[in-house]
Amino acid sequence: MxxxxxxxxxxxxxxxxxxxxxxxxxxxxxxxxxxxxxxxxxxxxxxxxxxxxxxxxxxxxxxxxxxxxxxxxxMPRRTRPLDLEAGDTQSKVLQIVEVRRAMEGEAAHLAATRATPDDLARMRQALDAIDAAVAAGGDGVDEDLAFHQSIAESTGNTVMVSTVRYLGEVLRSGIRVTRANEARRGDFIEAVRQEHHAILAAIESGDADAARDAVRRHMKRAASRLQDADEGFWNRTEGIHVDLDPTP
Missing domain, CATH: 1.10.10.10 (Winged helix-like DNA-binding domain superfamily/Winged helix DNA-binding domain)
Structure with missing residues (x-):
C-alpha cells in the first residue's frame, strides 16, 4: 500500500x-x-x-x-485543531515560545491581582514538583505545565484557564524540546529555576507589570537558550516522541 x-x-x-x-x-x-x-x-x-x-x-x-x-x-471529518507538528523543528519551537510569552504573560499579569493564598500555595507546590522531577532524572515537562496552568487558574477567568490548558497540551512537544535543551547544562537548569521563582515572587507581591515582565523575560531567555543549541541537539530532537491530547 x-x-x-x-x-x-x-x-x-x-x-x-x-x-x-x-x-x-x-x-x-x-x-x-x-x-x-x-x-x-x-x-x-x-x-x-x-x-x-x-x-x-x-x-x-x-x-x-x-x-x-x-x-x-x-475519524469523521471535522474542524481540525491546531497543526503544530509539521515543519522545521527549531523555527516551530521558537514560534511556540512566542505564543506562550503572549498568553502566559497576560495570565501572570492578572494572577498578580487576583491570586488567593490557596492559589499561591499551589504555585509554590508546582515549583517544588519541578525540582523533585528534575532531581529524580525526569524532564519536568508535566510539572512545568502544571506551574503555568496554576497561574492561569488563579486568574478566575475560565476562558483563560481553558485556553492555557489547551495550548499547554498542544504545545507539549515544544515544551519538551525546550526542557531537553535546558537539561544539557547545569547553569541552564538553575537559570530556569530562578526565572520560575521570579515569576512567583512578582505574583506574590501583587505587582502585575512585574509578573508579566518576568514571564516575558523567562520566555525570551528560553528562546535564546534554544538559539544557542548546536545542530547535534536539533538532530536529536527528531527522536522525541510526544503523545498529545489537545482536548481542553
Whole structure:
C-alpha cells in the first residue's frame, strides 16, 4: 500500500504527510483501520519510533483515534485543531515560545491581582514538583505545565484557564524540546529555576507589570537558550516522541 520513505526531510513528517493524504483523499475512509505499526514499519522502511510520531501527529490533527486493543481508526471529518507538528523543528519551537510569552504573560499579569493564598500555595507546590522531577532524572515537562496552568487558574477567568490548558497540551512537544535543551547544562537548569521563582515572587507581591515582565523575560531567555543549541541537539530532537491530547 505504501512505498519506502527516504530523503532529507524528517521521516516522521513524510510518513505523516503520506498517511494524511490517504485519509484526505478518501482512500482511507471514516472508520477504516490503519495498517498496524508493524505493517507500516515494513511497508515504509522506517523505525517504529518514526511511525509512532507520525501517528501521534495524525491524532493531534483529529484525523485518527486509537482504540485500546483494536488499533488506530480514521475519524469523521471535522474542524481540525491546531497543526503544530509539521515543519522545521527549531523555527516551530521558537514560534511556540512566542505564543506562550503572549498568553502566559497576560495570565501572570492578572494572577498578580487576583491570586488567593490557596492559589499561591499551589504555585509554590508546582515549583517544588519541578525540582523533585528534575532531581529524580525526569524532564519536568508535566510539572512545568502544571506551574503555568496554576497561574492561569488563579486568574478566575475560565476562558483563560481553558485556553492555557489547551495550548499547554498542544504545545507539549515544544515544551519538551525546550526542557531537553535546558537539561544539557547545569547553569541552564538553575537559570530556569530562578526565572520560575521570579515569576512567583512578582505574583506574590501583587505587582502585575512585574509578573508579566518576568514571564516575558523567562520566555525570551528560553528562546535564546534554544538559539544557542548546536545542530547535534536539533538532530536529536527528531527522536522525541510526544503523545498529545489537545482536548481542553
Amino acid at each position: 505504501f512505498s519506502k520513505v527516504s530523503g532529507p526531510v524528517r521521516l516522521a513528517d513524510r510518513v505523516a504527510a503520506m498517511l494524511s493524504e490517504e485519509i484526505e483523499s478518501g482512500r482511507l475512509a471514516e472508520g477504516d483501520k490503519l495498517p498496524t505499526e508493524v505493517e507500516l514499519v515494513k511497508q515504509m522502511g522506517v523505525s517504529r519510533t518514526v511511525v509512532r510520531e507520525a501517528v501521534s501527529r495524525l491524532r493531534n490533527a483529529g484525523l485518527v483515534e486509537p482504540r485500546q486493543g483494536l488499533g488506530v481508526f480514521v
